[in-house]
Amino acid sequence: MAKIKLKHYHVRKGRGYWLVTSKMRAYGFDNVRCGPEGPAAWAVAQEWEQRWQLARKGVDTSTRKVYPRNSVGYAFERFRQTNEWAKKPERTREDWDRGWQYIEPVFGDLNPSVITFEMIDGWYSKWCKVKGIGEAGRAMKTWRALYNVMAAMKLCQPKQDPSLAIRKTAVPGRTQTWTEGEAVRLAKAAWRAGYRGLACIVAVAWDTSFAPVDVRTLTLGQAVDAGGDWGFLIKRGKTGEDAFGFLSARTKRLVESYVSGLDYTLHDDAPIFRTQGFAPSEKGGRPRVAVPYQKNSLVDDFAEVRRLVFGSDERRRLMDMRRTGAVEANAGGASVEAIAAKMGNSIDQNKTLQKTYMPVNLAAVRAADESRRIGRRKLGSEQNEFKKLKLAGEKS
Structure with missing residues (x-):
């Protein structure tokens, strides 16, 4: 391995x-x-050396701000360098970054030990008014998690947040x-409008109850055959839990048609579903290559297709299809264990026991799918219409 000489970089017992x-x-x-010791360590040292040189020269740069020692920002920067992060x-x-x-x-430049209840109260109240309770709650969640980190660094007292x-x-x-009919309409409208990757995402999301992030990042390497049925075996992006989802015959045909229509060959680890792209016509225009869906492009394209089908007043999201799967399965009598296996998460209170006694298995996933179908029929026949009862007797 080649040697590299960096200012302020030292090696002790094989570590930089x-x-x-x-x-x-x-x-x-x-x-x-x-x-x-190695290229990764050299890169870290070089980054910090560049930060120091810029700070020493007073140069305004887009690199991370240098915070006072033992401040909240100092602690966050330290945390970013750890294996836990x-x-x-x-x-x-x-x-975390959003919070x-x-x-x-x-609070970035302050020592956490000097931050008082009144300061936190005013800060939280301000963001509730300016950004709403959702963003303020996210900020508070990040602060509380960061406080525990700072306490571990001995910058403040544990359990005194x-x-x-x-x-x-x-x-x-x-x-x-959503209803099954609405999901079908969305998939068909997306296909006809040229959003063929999105059409597949909608259909797969409906069948599998996967979260949008897990559907848009599916690869050919995750596609498997289970007893003649197609499905995807994944690790969920949010929790890392294993999850399996079957595809209906209709969705299988849709995905097969989409993949066979691509003018390039997909690698096993490449995301399957791509954006619409654009090829210039005689009238001109700027070409756009179809690329794997990202969070924002998926949200935008889904909103456009939703508007085409249901109008501009519709506000339901793709993520709501995941909830629909749980509602249908529950209405059909599926156990919590089967729904947990279907969704790839731990629905009950003890996640450790869920992982130990309820590993993902195809039988549980099939049971949840069958319960969804039963629940769908029950929900369709039950209109949830109520009429006011007249319990008072007639006056003579």
Whole structure:
């Protein structure tokens, strides 16, 4: 392995460290563990050296801000360098970053030990008014998780988080569901409008009850045959739990038609479903290559197809199909265990026991699917219409 010479980088017992001087410490920098000696450690050291040189020269840059030593921002930067942060799912890290943008302007430069209940109360109240209770709640959730990290770093007292005296305002949970006919209409409309990848996503989401992120990232390598039935075996992006979803014959034909119509060959680890793309016509236009769906492009395209089918007043989302699957299965008499296997999560209170005694199995998934069909028929026949009873007797 080639040797590399970096300023302030040192190797001790096979591990690399970026070590600061007293002058650098005065700017808020601290020693950084770069990991085992090698290219990855060199990259970490080089990044921190660049931050120091820019800070020393007073250059305004897009690199991360350097916070005072032992401040909230200092703790968050330290946490980002740990294995615990690296192990978090991508969506969890995104949630932390989203909450951090509300924490940083107010508390980033402060030592956590000086932050009082009144300060937290005013901060939370402000974001409730400015951004709404949903975003304020996300910010509070991030703060409470970060406080535990800072306590572990001995920057504040454990179990003394001043925010615990504040009762968060809960956001009303979503209750919207779709019907099978509506899902079919959406898939057909998407296909006819040229959103063929989206049509497959809608159909697969309906059959499998997978979350949108898990459907849009499906690959050919996750497709399996189980007793003659097609399905996808995945690890859920949010929880890392195993999940399996069967495809109906109709969805199988749709996916087969989509894949066979592609003008390129998909690798086993490449996402299957792509955006519409655009090929210039005689009238011109800018070409766009079809690319794997991302979160925003999926939301935008689904909203466009939803508008075509149901009008601009419709607000249900693709994610509501996942809830529909649980509602139908529950109405059909499926056990909590079968629904947990179907959805790839732990619905009851003890997740450890769920993992131990209820591993994902095809029989449980088939049972949940059959219960969905039974529940769908029951829900379709029950109109939930109520008439007011007249219990008072007639006066003589």
